[in-house]
Amino acid sequence: MVQNIIFLVYWPVTSREKIRWGFDVLKERGFNVQVCDVTELCNKSEIQRNPVVNALTEDYICRVDSFDKLDTYLKNTSSNSIYIDYMRGLNDLDIKTEKIFRLLKKHSIKYFTVVTNTLPTADVELKSINRYRWFWSRFKKAINPIKLYQYLIRKTIVYLRRKRLVYPLPARIFVTDAPVVKKFLLKYNLNNNIVVKMHTDDYYDFLQASRNQNNNFSNIQKPYVVFIDEGMVGHSDIDICGIKSVDAQSYSAEMIKIFNYIKSKLKMEVIVAAHPRLNLESLKNVYPAITILQGKTLQLIAEAEFVMAHQSTVLGFAALLKKPIILVETAEMRKTDYYHLVVHTMANALGLHPFQTDLEELNKLDEYWHCSMEKYDQYVSRYVKTSGASDEDMWDIVSREAEKERVNC
Numbered sequence: 001m002v003q004n005i006i007f008l009v010y011w012p013v014t015s016r017e018k019i020r021w022g023f024d025v026l027k028e029r030g031f032n033v034q035v036c037d038v039t040e041l042c043n044k045s046e047i048q049r050n051p052v053v054n055a056l057t058e059d060y061i062c063r064v065d066s067f068d069k070l071d072t073y074l075k076n077t078s079s080n081s082i083y084i085d086y087m088r089g090l091n092d093l094d095i096k097t098e099k100i101f102r103l104l105k106k107h108s109i110k111y112f113t114v115v116t117n118t119l120p121t122a123d124v125e126l127k128s129i130n131r132y133r134w135f136w137s138r139f140k141k142a143i144n145p146i147k148l149y150q151y152l153i154r155k156t157i158v159y160l161r162r163k164r165l166v167y168p169l170p171a172r173i174f175v176t177d178a179p180v181v182k183k184f185l186l187k188y189n190l191n192n193n194i195v196v197k198m199h200t201d202d203y204y205d206f207l208q209a210s211r212n213q214n215n216n217f218s219n220i221q222k223p224y225v226v227f228i229d230e231g232m233v234g235h236s237d238i239d240i241c242g243i244k245s246v247d248a249q250s251y252s253a254e255m256i257k258i259f260n261y262i263k264s265k266l267k268m269e270v271i272v273a274a275h276p277r278l279n280l281e282s283l284k285n286v287y288p289a290i291t292i293l294q295g296k297t298l299q300l301i302a303e304a305e306f307v308m309a310h311q312s313t314v315l316g317f318a319a320l321l322k323k324p325i326i327l328v329e330t331a332e333m334r335k336t337d338y339y340h341l342v343v344h345t346m347a348n349a350l351g352l353h354p355f356q357t358d359l360e361e362l363n364k365l366d367e368y369w370h371c372s373m374e375k376y377d378q379y380v381s382r383y384v385k386t387s388g389a390s391d392e393d394m395w396d397i398v399s400r401e402a403e404k405e406r407v408n409c
Contacts, residue, residue: 002405004081005398006034008111010042010097011236012055016276020116020201021084022395029399033060036073036083040065042096043240050236067099074107082402083111085170090115090184093157093167095150105168110405113170114398116201117313118178118383119342120349162188172401174198174394176386196401197389202298202316204394209298224269225262226300227255228309231275233286246332246339252286254330254357258308259290261362268305273297273314306369310339311346316384319376324369325350331358349383351375 005026007013013035023033035056039047041064064070083104090113093101104111160166169188174196175181185192199207231237233248259270272287274280274294283292293300301307301317306324309315310333318325327347333339334356347354351372355365381387390397 002080002082002402003032004034004077005031005084005402006036006077006081007084008036008038008087008100010087011039011240012037012047012052013061014052014054014056018056021086022393022398025393025395026399029396029403031399031402034077034081035061036070037061037063038070038087038100039063041067041070041100042087046236046240052236067103070100071103071106074103074109078107078109081109082171082405083109084398085111085113089113090118090173090175090180092154093161095153098153098157098167101167105166109168110171111168112172112174112398112401114198114394115173115175115178115181116198116394118176118180118200119311119313120345120379120383121180158187170194171405172196174398174401176200176383176389177381178383196397197386198394198397199386199389199391200313200316200384201394202314203320203384205298206317206320207391209302221269222303223267223305224271224303225266226297226304226307227259227270227272228297228307228312228314229272229274229278229283229287229292230310230312231278232310233282235275235278243338244336246330246336248286250332251330252288255287255328256290258328258357258362258365259287261365265363266366271300271304273300309346311342313383315346315350316380319350319371319379320384322371322373322376324371325352326365326368327352327354329354329356331356334358349375349379 007021009017026033062073064073087097087100157167161169169190172194173181173184175198177197181195184190185195232246232251262268262270270290272283272290272292273296274283274292276295278294280292280294297314298317301314301323302321304323306326307315307318308326308328310328315325317323327343327350329340329343333343343354346352351374352370353368355368360368
């Protein structure tokens with residue numbers, strides 16, 4: 001009988017995740033909520049470089065520092081638990097995570113994949129509009145021995161999972177209508193009946209905020225522009241994913257130049273909406289003399305004249321609210337395949353052309369803020385608001401599916 005819902009995570013959990021992942025909701029539904037934290041097994045060096053000072057330390061959190069300990073933990077919880085995969089989602093397993101999933105298979109662990117936010121992917125959005133750049137980036141990976149080795153490992157794991165060997169597959173997938181879902185089902189020959197439709201957690205936030213009439217910022221000078229900071233400088237995910245960081249000094253200089261133009265020429269204030277996992281004090285060095293707020297992104301977008309970003313799931317808010325968006329690509333980002341791809345992927349999905357700081361003139365900036373209602377509506381239907389999904393709390397939806405497993409056990 002299912003008694004536990006255990007979150008499998010690769011990074012320490014904070015109070016933010018405790019709220020967003022519905023721990024209290026699941027407890028109210030009669031489940032014992034636990035966290036299995038395998039940071040030490042797959043991100044040991046990354047956590048040393050990026051310590052999480054506000055990580056929760058409650059008794060229900062098990063920090064696993066060896067595979068023997070993980071093996072024992074999985075064995076002891078296998079018969080009465082549903083796991084929630086917050087490690088890989090719909091991404092392929094890799095060298096860092098494959099052994100953990102082998103142990104899940106060994107102990108016949110049943111797990112759900114909850115994909116709370118999805119971004120447009122280059123294989124859907126970019127392949128048709130920039131084939132040269134697309135194939136050149138893959139060619140460079142093919143001639144890199146390390147990249148090629150990692151690619152072959154991933155493909156081997158995909159083959160084994162498809163054959164239901166060595167590695168497990170999710171019992172349920174909670175997700176939007178994003179194209180990546182269909183691709184995942186086809187790749188692993190999975191039936192569509194394991195998919196439970198949900199909106200993104202950003203959309204659930206939007207629904208909640210829509211019911212709240214006290215979201216205005218009376219203390220902020222208007223009109224203003226909001227810049228969505230995704231942590232180009234200082235975000236731990238960049239380190240975890242092995243992505244080359246941008247140069248902080250040159251990045252800051254280019255962004256401040258744009259902000260100053262908006263202030264002096266367009267007569268608008270600029271407010272930075274900080275990513276919730278970033279340190280505000282360190283951001284003040286990146287954006288000196290700029291107002292920086294955290295945890296207020298939806299409200300800031302709602303009252304902004306237009307929105308600036310590189311790419312972000314919260315641009316779904318802007319699309320919902322039909323706000324003009326300017327996507328910015330700095331000189332360094334334009335020359336780096338990863339950043340170039342993510343900016344142009346987002347741009348194509350939203351029907352935009354990125355403003356390239358080293359190529360475009362600032363006095364033409366206002367030509368870039370526009371919105372294609374058709375593309376916005378398409379973006380919302382694919383990546384934000386899911387047709388046929390319930391508007392009830394997302395964790396009520398998850399708990400109901402877990403209840404079915406409880407009955408069937």
